[in-house]
Amino acid sequence: MTVRRVQGSEVEYGIAVQGQPHANPMVTSTHVVNSYASAHHLTRRARWDFEEENPLRDARGFDLGRGDADPSQLTDEDLGLANIILTNGARLYVDHAHPEYSSPEVTSPRDVVIWEKAGEEVMRSAAELASQIPGHGTVVLYKNNIDNKGASYGSHENYLMDRAVPFDQIVTHLTPFFASRQVVCGAGRVGQQQDGSVHAFQVSQRADYFEVGVGLETTLKRPIINTRDEPHADARKYRRLHVIIGDANCSETSIYLKHGTASLVLALIEAGRTVTDLTLENPVAALHEISYDPTLRTTVRLADGRTVTALDLQGEYLQRARALVDDTGDADEQTLDVLERWEDVLTRLAHDPMDLATELDWVAKLALLERYRERDGLDWDHAKLHLVDLQYHDVRTERGLFHQLVRTGRMKRLVDPAEIQAAITEPPVDTRAWFRGKCLQYFSDDIAAASWDSVIFDLPGYASLQRVPTMEPLRGTREHVGALFDSRPTATELFRALTGSS
Amino acid sequence: MSEQQHKSNRPSRDADEQVEATEVDTEAKAKLDDDVDSILDEIDDVLEENAEEFVRSFVQKGGQ
Numbered sequence: 322m323t324v325r326r327v328q329g330s331e332v333e334y335g336i337a338v339q340g341q342p343h344a345n346p347m348v349t350s351t352h353v354v355n356s357y358a359s360a361h362h363l364t365r366r367a368r369w370d371f372e373e374e375n376p377l378r379d380a381r382g383f384d385l386g387r388g389d390a391d392p393s394q395l396t397d398e399d400l401g402l403a404n405i406i407l408t409n410g411a412r413l414y415v416d417h418a419h420p421e422y423s424s425p426e427v428t429s430p431r432d433v434v435i436w437e438k439a440g441e442e443v444m445r446s447a448a449e450l451a452s453q454i455p456g457h458g459t460v461v462l463y464k465n466n467i468d469n470k471g472a473s474y475g476s477h478e479n480y481l482m483d484r485a486v487p488f489d490q491i492v493t494h495l496t497p498f499f500a501s502r503q504v505v506c507g508a509g510r511v512g513q514q515q516d517g518s519v520h521a522f523q524v525s526q527r528a529d530y531f532e533v534g535v536g537l538e539t540t541l542k543r544p545i546i547n548t549r550d551e552p553h554a555d556a557r558k559y560r561r562l563h564v565i566i567g568d569a570n571c572s573e574t575s576i577y578l579k580h581g582t583a584s585l586v587l588a589l590i591e592a593g594r595t596v597t598d599l600t601l602e603n604p605v606a607a608l609h610e611i612s613y614d615p616t617l618r619t620t621v622r623l624a625d626g627r628t629v630t631a632l633d634l635q636g637e638y639l640q641r642a643r644a645l646v647d648d649t650g651d652a653d654e655q656t657l658d659v660l661e662r663w664e665d666v667l668t669r670l671a672h673d674p675m676d677l678a679t680e681l682d683w684v685a686k687l688a689l690l691e692r693y694r695e696r697d698g699l700d701w702d703h704a705k706l707h708l709v710d711l712q713y714h715d716v717r718t719e720r721g722l723f724h725q726l727v728r729t730g731r732m733k734r735l736v737d738p739a740e741i742q743a744a745i746t747e748p749p750v751d752t753r754a755w756f757r758g759k760c761l762q763y764f765s766d767d768i769a770a771a772s773w774d775s776v777i778f779d780l781p782g783y784a785s786l787q788r789v790p791t792m793e794p795l796r797g798t799r800e801h802v803g804a805l806f807d808s809r810p811t812a813t814e815l816f817r818a819l820t821g822s823s
Numbered sequence: 824m825s826e827q828q829h830k831s832n833r834p835s836r837d838a839d840e841q842v843e844a845t846e847v848d849t850e851a852k853a854k855l856d857d858d859v860d861s862i863l864d865e866i867d868d869v870l871e872e873n874a875e876e877f878v879r880s881f882v883q884k885g886g887q
Contacts, residue, residue, distance in 0.1 A: 469878075709870070
C-alpha cells in the first residue's frame, strides 16, 4: 500500500495575445512551442517523414522539429508539427488550440509536483520567447481550464495500474472519490454553469463541463471516468488510467494531494478493498452540487439513501486507506505524509474552509475575492472579480496572482524551487523518462522521433531508422542504463550496446 | 485597519471557535488579517487595466 506508482500529468494552458483578441490560438500556440524548441536546440536537421519510413509508420506522434525555420515563418499548413520532447522527458506540443505540457513519467506525487511545476517554468519561458518574435504581441498563458464563456480545456492525470483490475471496479469505487475531491484540489471559479451565466463562486473550474458518468470522449459530453485505453506500455500487464476530471492546480499542496490521494484510492481498488456503499445516486449532479457550495455543507444522496457531505466521502476514503496501510504495515515516508496531510486538510476544511487560504487554490482565490467584495462592495457579476479569477492563473511571476501570493509568503510551497529549476532540463531518474531525456540531451541530432514507448534513432551507416522500444515504464532508469551513458558514447555506440549488435 | 474590517473578514468564526484556537493560530490569523489591505493594494498594482474589456476578450477554443 503506497502512493508510489508510475504517474504523470498533462496540462493544456489558456492562451491570449495582449491587445489581439482575434489572434489565431493554433498559430500562437505553435509559436510558443517552436520558439522554445528553437531556443533550446530541440530541433532536428531533417523533418520526420512518415511516408518514407514504412517500418515505422505505426510510431505515434512526437515529431521532433521544425528544422531551422524561424517561428515567424510558420503558416497554417505547418501547424501539425509543433510537437517536441524535452530533455526532462516531457512532451511539449499543441493540442486543440492550446499549448500543452505532458510531464515525464514519475513514481511519486511529490515528483509530479516537481515536474509539473517545471512545466510552468517551460511555458513561461516559451511565452516570453514567442513574444520576442518581431511583430508578435505579448503572449500570455494561463494555467486554468475555462474562459467562462463555455469553453473548457483539460488538465489530466495518468496512473499506471494493474491490468487485472476489472474496469467496472475502477468505475464503481473511483466515481464518488472524483465527485468529492474538488474540496481538496478544486481551483475555484467565479461563475456557475458552463457559460458562467449564474453569478456565484464555485469550488471547481471543471465541474460544470462534466455531463456523464463514464465514456470515451474528452472534448464534449465529458465523463467523470474516461475509458481511453491506450497504455503506452505492455498492454497485457498494465492499464493507464486516464483521468480527465480535475482542475489545473497552481498550489503545490493541491497537486500533491490530488495525485497522492488518487494513488491511494487506486491502491485500495487494486487490493480489493471495495467501497460500494459510497455509490452516489446521481454522480454528475453531486459533482455540481458540491462545487456550488464553498461552505462544504451541501449533502448529496447515496444510492442506499443516506446523505453525506463531500468531506464525509473524502473522510471515508481516508479511513479505508489508513486501515489498509495499518494492515499491511509497510508504508513508506511519502505515503504516511500524504495520509497525514489529507487528514489535516479535511479536518481544517470541516472547521472553516478559510483556514486553508494559504494552501489550497480554491480557498486562496475565494479569500482574495471576498476581500475585494468587502472592500469595494462588488457583486459576483463584477468584471474585477472575473479578472481576479483569471489572473490568479497567469503564469508570469510578476503578474500572476498565485505567484504574488507565493512571493509574499501567503501561499505555502512543498518543494524546493531549486528542485523545480533542475527538473526543467533533467529527467526523473527512476522511470524510462530518464532514457528518453538523456537520449535527447546527448544525441538530439541522431534521434528521428521518440514517444512514451520508444526512441527512434537515425544513425550514420544505417539505411533505416532504428527503433528502441521502451514498453516497461520502470526500465530505462538511471540505475538500469546509466552506466551505458557514463563513457559518453556516440549514438551508434549506445544503440549497439543496447541491442547487443555490432 | 479598522476593527470593523477585521471582524468582517472572518464572518464564519464565532466566539467559541476563537477560544478553542491555539495562541499560535490566533497570532497567525491576526497577521493574515493585518495583511488584507496590503494584499489588495499589491494586487491592484498588477491587475490588468480595464477589467471588463480584458475579461470579455479572453475567449478560448475548447480543448480536452
